Amino acid sequence: VEASIPEPQRAAWSRNQIQSFTDKDGFEKEVVRHVETTLARSMFNCDESAAYSATSLAFRDRLIKDWNKTQQRQTYRDTKRVYYLSLEFLMGRALDNAMLNVGLKDAAKGGLADLGFRIEDIIGQEHDAALGNGGLGRLAACFLDSLASLNYPAWGYGLRYRYGIFKQEIIDGYQVEVPDYWLDFNPWEFPRHDVTVDIQFFGHVSKTTKDDGKTAAIWEGGEIVQAVAYDVPIPGYDTPTTNNLRLWSSKASGGEFDFQKFNNGDYESSVAEQQRAETISAVLYPNDNLERGKELRLKQQYFWVAASLYDIVRRFKKSKRGWNEFADQVAIQLNDTHPTLAIVELQRILLDIEGLEWDVAWDIVTKTFGYTNHTVLPEALEKWPVGLVQYLLPRHLQIIYDINLYFLQTVEKAFPKDRDMLTRVSIIEESQPKMVRMAHLAIVGSHKVNGVAELHSDLIKTTIFKDFVEVYGPDKFTNVTNGITPRRWLHQANPRLSELIASKCGGNGFLKDLTQLNRLEAHAKDAAFRREWAEIKYANKVRLAKHIKNVTGVTVNPAALFDVQVKRIHEYKRQQLNIFGVIHRYLTLKGMSVEERKKQLPRVSVFGGKAAPGYWMAKQIIHLINAVGSVINKDEEIGDLLKVIFLEDYNVSKAEMICPASDLSEHISTAGTEASGTSNMKFVLNGGLIIGTCDGANIEITREIGESNIFLFGNLAEDVEDLRHAHNYGSHSIDSDLEKVFGTIESGTFGTPHDFSAMIAAVRHHGDYYLVSDDFHSYMETHRLVDESYRNQDEWVSKCITSVARMGFFSSDRCINEYADGIWNVEPLVVQE
Ligand code: 8GP
DSSP states (O other): OOOOOOHHHHHHHHHTSOOOOOSHHHHHHHHHHIIIIISOOOGGGOOHHHHHHHHHHHHHHHHHHHHHHHHHHHHHHOOOEEEEEOSOEEEEOSHHHHHHHHTOHHHHHHHHHHTTOOHHHHHTTSOOEEESOSHHHHHHHHHHHHHHHTTOOEEEEEEOOSBOSOEEEEETTEEEEEOOBOOSSOTTOEEEEEEEEEEEESOEEEEEEOTTSOEEEEEEOSEEEEEEEEEEEEEOTTSSOEEEEEEEEEEETTSSSOHHHHHTTOHHHHHHHHHHHHHTTTBOOOOSSOOOOOHHHHHHHHHHHHHHHHHHHHHHHHTTOOGGGHHHHEEEEEESSTTTHHHHHHHHIIIIISOOOHHHHHHHHHHHEEEEOOOOOGGGSOEEEHHHHHHHOHHHHHHHHHHHHHHHHHHHHHSTTOHHHHHHHOSEEOSSSOEEEHHHHHHHTOSEEEESSHHHHHHHHHTTTHHHHHHHOGGGEEEOOOOBOHIIIIIITOHHHHHHHHHHTTSGGGGTOGGGGGGGGGGTTOHHHHHHHHHHHHHHHHHHHHHHHHHHOOOOOTTSEEEEEESOOOGGGTHHHHHHHHHHHHHHHHTSOHHHHHTSOOEEEEEEOOOOTTOHHHHHHHHHHHHHHHHHTTOTTTGGGEEEEEESSOOHHHHHHHGGGOSEEEEOOOTTOOSOOSHHHHHHHTTOEEEEOSOTTHHHHHHHHOGGGSEEOSOOHHHHHHHHHHHHHSOOOOOHHHHHHHHHHHTTTTSOGGGGHHHHHHHHTSOOTTOHHHHHHHHHHHHHHHHHHHHSHHHHHHHHHHHHHTOGGGBHHHHHHHHIIIIIOOOOOOOOO
């Protein structure tokens, strides 16, 4: 029961609230107050960790006020809201972002300096919130930033994993996974012990006859797990809008433990039950672009989806509107197929609980949902055994069967006698065992399906979802090319460049309207500007070089060309192509005379990224990179001319240091395999050039920045299938330079050859599925062009400036506006202060 407090009283309270700090002195007072009271420490033993905590608490207090007001405003205005359902939110650090978005970083910097601290050290204390694997999770985080910055009434819904993506250590050149327990002290979350939802699993379904004579399904029995909400404020940039990210944590529903069992002396099993419930939100599955079909994963999905929908429906019901208005008030976006059960759950709520007719309910459901696909790789497409769904969610399986039945009936009408079509589009795959195809369910239950870059959106229409285009027509399928938030990926990661850009773009307006970067273009030929630009790049490289020295002990020359590939390790992303290329470069240098060598351009090849713990080949690739590095980095003949670095534990905060320091970054996936890529955008925005294939968003980046500002190579997506066919059924000759590389590995130069034989065999004997050999020559040729181009620094720097000037399209703000217009039909809520 809510207490009803008269409006004048409420207004008086909010007028009397303690005012947030607005300057350095106010900030200092708040820090001291938090150190001495919240943390119960004296300023005399306030170390960096305490200073981080107190600074975060000071900013958190500020955010809470904006956050409360935002929630009040959104409730009061009651416009349509967007709900972004994502099993992953790769947020990174929050403090720096909060300081910049609120606009008080300078005040904090000065205040911390007065207290004897460097702001960078304090920011560096924060543990990354790493609740995601890679691109998909980071995209969700960029989207939250844009939704808030653009004042959209939006919520993110996810899981509060106790363990995020594992921490990677490199031991003797091998990846070792260490659990990432990140919740020791997290000032950015608010437990809402009053916001809980009981989630049911297992049990059985019975039928009952209602008063009106109709039958209804009742799902009974089984077990209940409680979902507890944890809220994370998401501040918009330069706006008071502060949205909410709600993460669910699992808990046994019976309270701390079962006292009955406890009193009966069965203490252990009562604790065990508690632990079993908590397992649901314990750990993020560490796979990127791969599905493993584990029962616990399905439990996670339903747990999160059911809690979120309960919350969404509860909020809608408060507005006292009729169900016919649901889809006008609520848009739900499915980030990949992980939340697809939400479609079934909403249908169940409307049908079984609210008593709507099937067709009425289904109409609401399909108008509510949109589905984003992030990959065409078959191994990543989710399927769940029918038996498992039946056991875990018996009522949902019935509904899935009914959805499928009605869907197949319409297909049959449109394609009479086409049995194959029915088999192909069916939500149920008639295999052994039978499987529920989640992507099919997501398509059937949504009004729009989108890919994440033009090529990708075309590919899903012509390959994996081809039949659905015939069934629904092309308009259901659309493209929204990915974007990144310029706040984190330029302003925060590269403050000096951001400032230089602001000086030529008429202030910080470009951070909210990235197309304003085009004002830079006029300065690409200005020698003084280029010098300043190059000087900032150099300083960023010096910083990375220091980090490399600290963590690997290897000295690298900041004047060398920094060539970077950081992303998840995957055969389709082809880090193996990169390292084979590095070996080839090494062999070429070794074959040169001392005089010739002197003319060569020094390079540092930087790698970083995690391999899924069960992905053996990806781990071998990491091992090879490290093995090659340990030989080359010690080779005195080669010295600065080539260094190979593997940076362990690549994550968001490291990306913020690495992107600004790259001259060249590698986005070299086999054409047609990388849905979009988003780090390609980050690197270009930070004034680096790209070597890449015609894949994902590289294609649109090329279109925007111009072909002369990117180093493209390799076969095209349209030729991949024929090439693979030829490998398997024709002759497959391996590139001769690549054979030399293989020969060197096999001679033991980089340690036991056996360790790497599978990697070589994949190219030589197993069909070279990722076309490493086909693209090797053109890859090496293109690297030669890079060297040539880099020698002319004036031209190189103008290319970088021109590219940045033309990157306006790749803001996640543009992307969110496209979703809002084309898929969600929502408007920003204008803030009147
Ligand atoms: C990634 C894509 O691989 C990447 O190209 C794209 O930029 C990113 O999504 C954001 O759209 N896809 C995945 O991470 C992914 O599909 N994960 C699988 C678990 C579904």
